[in-house]
Amino acid sequence: MLKTLDNALDLxxxxxxEKPQWGVRELAKEMNISHTVVYRMLATFERYGFVKQEPKTKKYELGFSFLEYASTVKDNLDITELIYPVMKRVAEATNESVFLTWxxxxxxxxxxxxxxxxxVKYAMSIGSRTLLYAGxxxxxxxxxxxxxxxxxxxEKGLxxxxxxTxxxxxxxxxxxxxIREDGWAYSVGEYTDTVFGIAVPLFSGDRQVVASLTIAGPDYRMPEQKVPEALRELRTAQQEVQAILQRIF
Structure with a gap:
């Protein structure tokens, strides 16, 4: 039973x-399990609205049920309401987008x-998942x-x-x-071509890393001589957000 649940969540x-649609056999091959098992899981998820089948290609994609859960989770994350004003101030000061990655x-x-x-700005959607080894x-x-x-x-693969990258x-x-020695990170084109990122870590009250705060945008707008100024803005925001997190965690 637990194995079935593991497979369903892994699916x-x-x-x-990057890969929003899957065919049954294609997904079965990727997961290294029977296509019959994959079909049954997809059929169950489709019945509850968690996936839907595209009529023309017959491939599956995520369904609208996830929007309800995403909305519920965001409503409960009061933490973002506290942090957003700090992020907005940095965005206005630097003229670049600011991201909270958890x-x-x-x-x-x-x-x-x-x-x-x-x-022209770096576009990413709230809820997007990212690989921890890039950017x-x-x-x-x-x-x-x-x-x-x-x-x-x-070990999962780079x-x-x-x-x-x-x-x-x-x-x-x-x-x-x-990065750990410096206390911040800078990258250009590692996760998305021609996009820079300047990031600082955020910690819980027991000093466990929980998130990051990042300024990102087109690389041509952030030459090396502008990085220190942007980093100063980010460092100030880091201290403010850190104080918020330590009150919560």
Whole structure:
């Protein structure tokens, strides 16, 4: 019974922003289980509105039931209402978007966005899941995780997101050590081509990393000489958000 539940939840995690649709046999091959089992799980999820089948391609994608749960979760996350004004101030000061990325298992999840007023900006949706080994917002979290958790992330595979993604284990560990020593992370084009990220970690009251705060946008708007100024804004916000988190956790 627990194995069936594990498989069902693992199946849902395969529906991502990068791969929103799956065919039954394609998904069965990816999960290395019987296509009959995959079909039964999809049929059950479809009955409850968690997935739907696209009529033309016959492939499955996430259904509208998740919107109800997403809305419920966001309504209960009063923490984002407290943090958003701080993020908005940084977005206005830097003219770039600011993201709150939360640690969820071995992944990051975007909880809140304060968008830039610029016409050209880095677009990401609230609820998007991200790989912890690529990009400043993710690596600044991974850098503060226990070695055993870092190993678990690496063992899942370091698949390149772009040509700038570090997918060599030793180089990644060296980069994480440097980030931890510096206390912040900077990347260009690691998760999305031509996008920069400047990120700082956020901790719970017991000093466990729980999230990150990131300024991100097109790389041409953030030459190296502008990074220190943006980082100062982010550091100030980090202290304010940290105070909020320590009252809650």
């Amino acid at each position: 849902l995690k395969h529906f991502t922003r 640690l969820d298992g071995l992944e990051g999840i975007c909880l809140e966005i304060a968008e830039s007023r610029q016409q 400043a917002s993710n690596k600044v979290i991974m850098a503060y995780l226990p070695a055993s958790t870092q190993s678990a992330i690496i 698949r390149p997101r772009t040509e700038h 570090i997918h060599d284990k030793e180089k990644l560990l060296q980069d994480l050590a440097r």
